[in-house]
Amino acid sequence: MxxxxxxxxxxxxxxxxxxxxxxxxxxxxxxxxxxxxxxxxxxxxxxxxxxxxxxxxxxxxxxxxxxxxxxxxxxxxxxxxxxxxxxxxxxxxxxxxxxxxxxPYLADVARLEMLRVRAFHAADADPLPPDQISQALADSERLPALRVTCHPSLGVLSSRYAVVSLWAAHQGLGDLARVEPGVPETALVARVGLEVQVVALPPGGDALVASFLRGLTFGEAAALAASAAAEFDLTANLALLLRYGVLTDLRLPAEVSP
Amino acid sequence: MNKTPTLTTLSATALALALGTALALSAAPASAADDKEKCYGVALKGKNDCAAGPGTTCAGTAKADHQGNAWKYVPKGSCEKTASPTSPTGLGQLAAFKEKKS
Structure with a gap:
């Protein structure tokens, strides 16, 4: 040595x-x-x-x-x-x-906290402009084939435990005594502006986001998420993703990588 | 190359309905924490909100309790009802303030 x-x-x-x-x-x-x-x-x-x-x-x-x-x-x-x-x-x-x-939930809470630091330092990206969504809706025949791009800060954690509620209760949001740790939750971690946000994704949201990240089309991702979770609600998931500005692009694959 | 199996996809109509409704629901692009507000003067030392991690000058750097320029997210409407011994008003404030000597 x-x-x-x-x-x-x-x-x-x-x-x-x-x-x-x-x-x-x-x-x-x-x-x-x-x-x-x-x-x-x-x-x-x-x-x-x-x-x-x-x-x-x-x-x-x-x-x-x-x-x-x-x-x-x-x-x-x-x-x-x-x-x-x-x-x-x-x-x-x-x-x-x-x-x-x-x-038993300690490791997942730590995973959530690591995602927060990662999100904080991730690159910037502008959220999908509403008029781009309107344009996509106007040409709805093409919707299933569109690719969805996500914000670089986006992280998703599916846990068997109530990671989001546990974490939130330690930020003074909600009552720790009333958190049931054994209830599975999926955390969405993303930076909105300069602040890292943690919210619970509705059922199937993890499969939807994972499919977007894998480069599946909008139609494939939605179908996959629906088969992954029986109570998958596409509207609720999209509304949350749009609200937090984590979707940054929506276009045909040919346009994504010319 | 193997032929990739055809994946099922949701119909254009179903996607348009979901995306259209989602767009309407998210119409007011509520950016950061819309049901929370930044509250100055109520954070205990080292507990101010930030997520930059170690080696940075940000996370948990408030050196004293109730520091006037350190903020914390609190549920909306509750800030100016939270006691802050260093605040001139005696309560949390929505903007940074100069601490009074306690």
């Missing part, structure tokens, strides 16, 4: 010896100076996770969260210099983290 690798590995392993050859500028003990540095590294990573996953932290309490985040940070240190993106593997880690088993 190179000196640099030894140094980096020792930073994340509290049992590793202080790397050889270190000197302190003021002649103090390098072992102690290194321990301070090692502590700062792990604390900064835990702080980063706490900022991205505030509701996850509230659900289990600060002490539990920081301990769990520390285990994760040592096992999966950042691969990118962009700290804002750190923690993408955290939800999957939480799912496998045995002490967190008692809070």
């Amino acid at each position: 190179s000196d640099q690798r030894i140094f980096a590995a020792a930073l994340l392993d509290p049992d590793a010896p202080c790397p050889a050859g270190l000197t302190a500028w003021n002649g103090s003990d390098p072992i102690q100076r290194f321990a301070v540095y090692r502590n700062n590294v792990i604390v900064s990573l835990i702080n980063a996770l706490a900022e991205t996953f505030p509701v996850t932290q509230e659900l289990v309490g600060e002490e539990f969260f920081r301990a769990m985040a520390g285990v994760f940070a040592r096992a999966a240190p950042p691969k990118s210099a962009l700290l804002a993106e750190y923690g993408q593997g955290f939800p999957a880690f939480i799912e496998r983290f045995k002490p967190a088993r008692g809070v």
Whole structure:
């Protein structure tokens, strides 16, 4: 191992010896100076996770969260210099983290929070102008063949748990005591203007959006969503997607990629 | 190349009806949080709303409780009824304000 690798590995392993050859500028003990540095590294990573996953932290309490985040940070240190993106593997880690088993919805709440950060930094795109929709409606024969483009910030999370209600209750919206965690919810996460919004999608909305993202036509996507969820309501789903401005284009495939 | 199986598609009429109704329903393009309002002076420290993540200067950066320039989403109509010890009016405000010394 190179000196640099030894140094980096020792930073994340509290049992590793202080790397050889270190000197302190003021002649103090390098072992102690290194321990301070090692502590700062792990604390900064835990702080980063706490900022991205505030509701996850509230659900289990600060002490539990920081301990769990520390285990994760040592096992999966950042691969990118962009700290804002750190923690993408955290939800999957939480799912496998045995002490967190008692809070089965914790991983999905963390997924929702990661989608929020992703949405915040996604590129801008203008919502579909109403007159473009009117034009499409005027030529309704072509509707089934049109392709729907979604906003880059759009994220959808289908959960077996009430992720949206749980998250909202921690924003002071709704009463946490009245949230039934075991009710499945699908979250739509998107940035509207400068603010990231989280709303529950009606049944089948996840299949509809996933089909749009896969590049299926409007007609195929609607049919697929209808077969995916018995109580699929195309109008309700489209109204919500339009209201939040997450549909950005509607045109024939030939026009999408000339 | 394999021939891709033909997918069923919804009829043009059904799509037009749904899209037309959806367009009408969403006519007032209610942008951000239409049933919420930004409320200044009621957020506790570190609890102001933002979603930029770590390494940014945004999320949860309010350094003190009830900071006058830190806002939080609250249900519409409730802001100016929420107590804010730092606010000159004693309640939350819809715009940033200069805190009074408490």
